[in-house]
Amino acid sequence: MLEPPDEPKRKSSQSKKALAIEAGIIIGLAVILIFAMPAILSDFRLRLLGRFLSLAIVALGIDLIWGYTGLLSLGHGIFFALGGYALAMHLNLQLPEGQLPEFFTLYGVKKLPWFWEPFSSFPFTLFGLVFIPAIVAGLLGYLVFRNRIKGVYFSILTQAALLGFFNFFNGQQKLINGTNGLKTDTDEIFGLVASSPQAQLAFFQITVIVLVLAYLLCRWLTSGRFGRLLIAIRDDETRLRFSGYDPTGFKVLVFAVSGALAGIAGSLYTVQTGIITPKIMEVAFSIEMVIWVAVGGRGTLVGAILGTLLVAYARTLLSEKFPGFWLFFQGALFLIVVTALPDGIVGWFRDGAIVQIRSLLGIPQPVSTYPSLEQDPEIEREREEIGRS
């Protein structure tokens, strides 16, 4: 007789080993980033890398809602900006008692607007830059998903919301300095000037740590039953309803988490850029976020991070060498990915890039018996069982 309980045990020890390897890689990469990079890179380059890594956090959020749950959001700029503004407001308020941020005096504002008050507290700001975007995303998501709006209509709605926020932020000079945005470079945080190398190093290291935490959060959400449910929502939402699940709650939660990640990313990006303006909510930028994920490979978390870094670095290099050329390149990149690599770079490697390259080079596949025997799962199982007994 065969012993079925054997199988899961062996599998779980295998997956434990895989998890240990993954943890090792993550810790290794994080240590290199945190300690080696500051030693190698100049202050300017380090700041750039920090900004790209914070963009990778928002890409993780996009991957969660688009890659796994199948909802293409073109409005993540909103959440990104909300997080960025939250932290920028806190920094702008680091002034002697009774003084207002400089721009207020230009518009003749004498009293701090009410919603600025709580941002003078650092704990509230931390709370706000996570939960304000999460709540806005959750509300927007609830209204949209409850009414079973999906597909391209969801994308259009998120983009419309983005335009709404963009115009609102642009128009409010007296509240948040309108088009000019909020500068953070000259502000102080914990007694350090925000643009000083020490503060920037700290921001960089925090970004790396937050990116690791964000990855772990997404990893937890997308593995296990919850992750499979997200894939089920993407594949066939109606089927899921008839299996007794209400997809609305799942989608709202994922959209809120995705919004929160965007908010955190926005705040880290802002302090490492030195300014936040409503320009961050331009349509093009939110679409660019989607391109990062598409290039890296949607539905793979590593792909989201990798895609972001690749595209962002390509952008910097190309803009330095050929200014004005970037937009053409970005368009071409998107076309190439959509037509030739629909699963992105990571997806391509996962689904047999090596096999493809071999066949392009004319090297035959290594198969020891007939392919139909090698690849039939029934036969493979029998073989395993024979091996076990």
Added chain:
Amino acid sequence: MANILEIENLTVSFDGFKALNGLNFSMEEGELRVIIGPNGAGKTTFLDIITGKVQPTEGTVRFKGKNLKSLPEHRIARFGVGRKFQTPRVYLNLTPRENLELSCNRTKTVFGSLFRKSSSGEKLTVKGLLETIGLVGKADIKAGLLSHGEKQWLEIGMLVAQSPDLLLVDEPVAGLTDEETMLTGDLLISLAQSHSIIVIEHDMEFVRQIARKVTVLHQGSILCEGSMEEVQNDPRVIEVYLGHTDEAA
């Protein structure tokens, strides 16, 4: 025995077109009922109504004595109605095992899915089902790689995993080989020992294999009801549906 499903004076109209028209239907617990009818008779709409996908314009649907009016699909599903679609609908990017696990899960809330691990009882159920539907060897490959027949079976397995009281099965043998059709018939008959089942089907050979009581739908209402033999010999049925007597024989 108590009636598990009771439908009274049901009318559904889409912009004036009456897909179902004053339909009355009842079914006892533990029954295996086959519904036949020509195209456009309202068979799929009938299932849509029971599962809450479409709301009735008039009339009531009672399941286990409870009025299903304006309950959303997932509530009706949790209440004990399982549905198999016409074309097999399984989650193609999940494995058959994962497909079954999702249906088998007893806590279908957001937080239940996040924090609760599947119990050993659920794992056993899934394992047993994989054997029943003959997919043990392919339990851990993506469901998208299964053949059409295997997908049909997987979807029936998902229904059973839900442990519903009433199974609604829409054309389970469409596109299956003769042998697969026979096996599907046997599977449904064995399921009927512990569930109430409504099967919608076109394939007369198959209907003959499984049917105990047949309901004929025509233009949104019930034309007649009875054993396969009675139905086959009813002149009205021959006229609207079976057409040629030689096919019905």
